[in-house]
Amino acid sequence: MNIKKSILGIVVLLSITMAAKSQVKIGFEVSFKEPQAHYAEVEMNISGIATKTHVDVKMPVWTPGSYLVREFAKSVESFGATSNGKAVKVEKVNKNTWRVFNAKTNAVKINYRVYAFEISVRTAFIDASHAFLSPASIFMYPAGMIKTPSTVKIVPFTGWDKVSTGLEPIAGQKFTYTASDFDILFDSPMEVGTQDIFEFNAAGVRHEVAMYGGGNYDKERLKVDMAKIVEQETAIFGENPNKHYTFIVHNYAQGGGGLEHLNSTVLGASRNAYSSERGYQGFLGLVAHEYFHLWNVKRLRPIALGPFDYDNENYTTNLWIAEGFTSYYPIKVMLRAGFTNPEGFVNSNLGTIGTVMNTPGSKINSAAESSFNAWINPAYRPSENGNNTFISYYTKGQVIGNLMDLEIINATKGAKSLDDVMKAMYLQCKTLKRGYTDAEFKAMVEKISGISFTSFWDKYVTGTVPVEYAKYFAYAGIDVVNENEGKSVPFFGASTGRMAGVSGGKVIIGSVSRSSGAWNGGVNVNDEIVSIDDVPAEASIERMAVITNKKVGDVVKVSIIRDGLKKDLNVILTTNEIVRFKAALNESATPQQLVVRKKWMGI
Known part of the structure; x- marks a missing residue:
């Protein structure tokens, strides 16, 4: 065997393969024909396809940062494709993969709709007022082409005039962005609508804050205080790896949570909580948490978290x-x-x-x-x-x-x-x-x-x-x-919820603590507690006098209704082992301390 010729052949083959991949172009256009019905219309154009039989496109089953298989493909409908203006055959080959037969051409246009009606920082949501696009639940990728660049053009609905995202804009093309690969695209959420936008600079980085949903926030105060957090966290690592960063904040009547991204984050907040010290502190704490992820997780990460497998856990x-x-x-x-x-x-x-x-x-x-x-x-x-x-x-x-x-x-x-x-x-x-x-x-x-x-x-x-x-x-x-510590306080061991609307409400067991009296005595979740020692049950069972006046080891008779049948259970009260801390600065602390x-x- 001629080794030189074999090596040359491998090099040529690799060069051809790399050239073929480099010629692939992927572009998306997202529009909103029926936002009030919670739909996004997605057009995906793929050209330069090397194979002339078919191309498989896939929807991720999860989004990085949120460790749950969410099956985003369940919200996709009306999937179809054309090539050279003619419809081509499509076939769904598994739960999140569609095969497009490209009829011996190297380009296809794919159209599909995505239903988006789950309010959270990790799922897409669209209504008449705005569109929040969580990319892993909106965009598909061609199998084997995760590292291929793509462009995204957003066509806002009538009256919407802003797009906020960490993606890089393409100069001269309004609301059009580029991603160097699909890992970047899937890590770049987008807020589309009429959001209130303000900016601040910190650690040499421009920060954009996009506020949706209104609220009693003070922009000038937030600029100063959010900058303090950025500066403190940057000081820990010695550098801030971004040129720009985007905060997308969704203000609802009751909101919370956050999800980190490479150069952006999505935060949930309560729109009228900014004026209270507790609410404001809570929001700043959330900012601090998600911004810290800029380093810890997104760059300082466990080895399993990247490159990502979007098909599996x-x-x-x-x-x-x-x-x-x-x-x-x-x-x-x-x-x-x-x-x-x-x-x-x-x-x-x-x-x-x-x-x-x-x-x-x-x-x-x-x-x-x-x-x-x-x-x-x-x-x-x-x-x-x-x-x-x-x-x-x-x-x-x-x-x-x-x-x-x-x-x-x-x-x-x-x-x-x-x-x-x-x-x-x-x-x-x-x-x-x-x-x-x-x-x-x-x-x-x-x-x-x-x-x-x-x-x-x-x-x-x-x-x-x-x-x-x-x-x-x-x-x-x-x-x-x-x-x-050292106290002998009786413990029943079951928490309750109240089902309102039926004779003033029923006392229902919501959880039972392991090894407690309720656990050992056979009290079950969903049991209706009628009485304890013939005293009508109250929602806070642990605070009932019939419990607090007992001693550890005493037996109480618990009358319940389970599946429509009345039962009496004997529960032996155990010791309450809940810890409650009290701290004090030691006045005689040593120099080392x-x-x-x-x-x-x-x-």
């Missing part, structure tokens, strides 16, 4: 870092930016520790397991038994971040903190052009701290050991006690 055991640390850092940033005080900072962190310790699922579900099982977690698929089987990687990860921060600061006598780990891992991902493994993250923590974190990992990352809160807060000269405290709080 993408599993990682590291969402406790990706989301949990991003829940921890806003508390630090809000303190450093002057929006809260040290007392609020301490109590916020302790509150999250309490949430973890008071969740029965924390005793059987580790942070790593919770991350891996994100795709079936009760946060996205509510379950009446979720608290007994699952702990949120947000809350457990926030606690781990807190403990790890204090451990690093204490070990280095205030020279280093978790900030140094985050910056170093960000630069490592940037240099290697890939995400990190769990082992690499642990190795960096140990390098920065100078101590082993194997025991820490075994306890808190892969294990379910109760949080040693007193030990870690003592590093910073903060005394923490559980006010319920004061150093740790100052470094931890950053003020």
Whole structure:
């Protein structure tokens, strides 16, 4: 065999293949013929197709940042295609793939409609007032061409005059944008309508804020305060990787939540909450959380989260870092930016520790397991038994971040903190052009701290050991006690909801806590509680006198109705093990503890 000729042949073949791919052009046009009925009309043009038989186009089944298979293809209808002006055969080959037979031509035009009527930061929503396009639920991609560039032209409905997005605009073409590949396109939401837009500059970056839905926000105040958050977070990593950034804010009567993107975010807010201190602080905290994702997740990311598989779940055991640390850092940033005080900072962190310790699922579900099982977690698929089987990687990860921060600061006598780990891992991902493994993250923590974190990992990352809160807060000269420790308070162990409208309302069981009296006594979710020891039931069962006047170990008779049949159950009251923390600054704190405290709080 002539090796030189073989190598030359491979090079020529690769060159031809790359040239064929480079000739492919993909363009979208999105219009709104019936926005009041919640539809987007999508036209997709593909030219330069190498194969002359067919091309497969696919709709993602999920959107990055929201770990649930949402089956976006379910909202697609009227799919059809033409080539050279003539209709061509199309065939659906699986749940999210359409095959277009291109009749030996190299170009096809595809048209389809998308129904968009789910209000959230991660799903498309269209009505007569605006269109929010969550790209993974709007745009299809040709199979095998994720890395192909595309253009998007938006044709706003009558009366709409603005488009807000992180995509790069094409000069001279109104409302037309370009994406270097489909990962970028799917990571660039679009707000189309008459949104109120204002801008501010921070960390050398232009920021656009697009407000939909009105509200009592103060633009000038937001410009100043949002800039403070941007500056504080940029300082942690040493650089801001964007030239421009877009906040899309949806203001509803009751709104919340956020979803991060590469150079933008979508936030849900309550339109009339900005005037209250609590509401305003809540919004700034949400800004801090989603903006921190600009680094943590979007660039400093677990290795499994990119390149993405848009057909299937993408599993990682590291969402406790990706989301949990991003829940921890806003508390630090809000303190450093002057929006809260040290007392609020301490109590916020302790509150999250309490949430973890008071969740029965924390005793059987580790942070790593919770991350891996994100795709079936009760946060996205509510379950009446979720608290007994699952702990949120947000809350457990926030606690781990807190403990790890204090451990690093204490070990280095205030020279280093978790900030140094985050910056170093960000630069490592940037240099290697890939995400990190769990082992690499642990190795960096140990390098920065100078101590082993194997025991820490075994306890808190892969294990379910109760949080040693007193030990870690003592590093910073903060005394923490559980006010319920040692108390013998009777506990029924079931929470209730009230079904209004039937004889003044029925007391219905909503959840039962693992190993409680209700659990052991056979009380079920959806049981109607008629009475306890012949006393008519109240919505707050734990506060009923018939419970509070008993002792641990006492038996109460619980009369229920289940499936239309009355039953009597005997419930033995257990001990209430709910923790309730109280913290105090140690007036006799050592110099080392004061150093740790100052470094931890950053003020």
